[in-house]
Amino acid sequence: MSKLKVAIVGLGKMGLLHSSILGIIPNVEVVALCDKSFVLRRIAKKLFKRSAVVDDLEKLQNLSLDCAYVTAPIPAHFPIVNDLYSKISVSNVFVEKTLASSWNNADQLCALSEKNRGVNMVGYMKRFSVTFSKAKSLLEENILGELDSFRGSAYSSDFANINQASQGLSRGGVLSDLGSHIIDLALWFFGDFKVEDAVIKSSMNNSEDEVTFKVRGSNLTGEFDVSWCKENYRLPNFALTVHGDKGTLTVNDSNVIVESSGKKPLILYRPALNDNVPFLLGDPEYYREDEHFIKSILNGDSAEPSFRTASKVDYIIDKVKKEA
């Protein structure tokens, strides 16, 4: 079986992470890396001696690529993915979250991907966490009965006590950076919802640092609280608390807790949820999402979250910004 030829576009920390994991997954070969930075390209040439290291997407044209990973900053996703489909003829594309920096652009990329009929996926890696997967399956088993409401939070200390804008703001603001994960999880758990009320606060120059908003689904209401200025959140923390007529479920990266009246709480810790992977780099979720994408290509299946699924997150982010 010939190996899938992969290109990585964007050599930041996510580009290095995915290229390392792809080096382990069977039947995959990273044949090219692309980045605008001269420094990163020079270092990459020494680390990836068997791969082409280029500064321009057009130089990927003659490599007969099977798929590409887009790990550049969010504002660059739209032009890069557009070129990959239209100029380089790559049909299978993985994009780090978010798909684009606006819903309009995300929708155009969905249309392009559908025209190309390849496998496409966005890196919402929290779907591959053992705790969030377990919580979803418990909810599908109706453990809480009729769902009533939920609260989602995404916090980090990335910009706590920082009063000036930094390069990190190119990540697109806290909603795209942190909030997109918890919005994606909520859409995955509960289906579509409408944004009703939103507040955006800024701690740095015109940046989007703290966001709260309320949503309404077909049978439940929800609230979100997102901030990258929280103290004591050394690592990003994502959590969902779900209320139903039979009890409450709380899930985060560490555990799942189900509380029902009159019963002892059910607590499932991550170490008890079979969290091992063939190769761990960063978090196990990264290996699982890369494996899912590659297997989908090899088996001719579709991958989730697809561009179309993930574009709903871009839609919600746009709505929150309009409501605020």
Place this chain on the structure above:
Amino acid sequence: MSGSGKKLLLVGDNPFHGISHLSEDRARARGSEINMPDFAAKLVQVSLENGADGFMFSVSETTLSILRTLRKNMDNNSPLLYAIVPYAYEYVRLATHLGTVGLARKVAKQVIFSANLRAVGAGLKCIITMDPKDILKAYLLYEVSRIRSAIGKSFSLESIMLHEVVTEMIIALNLDWLAKSYIKYVSDLGIKPGFETRNFAYLVDKFQEWGIDFKKIVITSAFNGAGFQMNPSKEICEAALTRVPESNVIAMSILASGYLKLPEAAQYSKSLSNIKGVVVGVSKEQHAYETFNFLREKFRD
């Protein structure tokens, strides 16, 4: 590493950085006292007085302050020091603020403006060559100089270990030349080179393929009865351990991030005859006293 066959007990620094893998809420609930170098140094000292042989730490301003305090309080009785570089969290946070290229520039400036002449020379060389081997050497010199400035001549650095993120990239990308260059360079500094990994079995396979001498390096990896972070599986990691009896393997995550109790953890660690030591974090004085007395009795003796 102890050549006497005596099992090593090391106190780890995770709680001092606000880490609890079992529950982030629990880490936050510990309060800020544990992040204060004087309090943390006291915990390390209590651990050392109750059976710990040394301290394993990521090199950060917090842990360097702990070392300065320990040096003042401990006369010349040097604990075994195992340093892990880089302190990944600090660098990921910097990359968030500065971007990857901005991070590279900042680290290069730190190395070049450090007072260590060898580090400055190596730093200038790596800017010219952009060779990962030269970059790693300059960075290691810089970190070793920071540690030595904190510990003075009274303490000695037993081992410097590559953080798991770097180790995993080396083995994933087949960078045998970088691993060998690192081992030689650190050995030439009179320090034992080490690797932290959460892919123990994969690392053993790669290092055997590359002909790396396991006697000359230290490996720190997760070993616990729950199989937590023993990738790809507990059984495969245990089997890999039996293939390298000559290795210096220190078990971390023996409590599976708090999921297991200490007696169970000690029993499991003791059952792995090729484990040369364990590293455990503590967050209270009483905890330090109980943990290391227990491990001394049930794991080491």
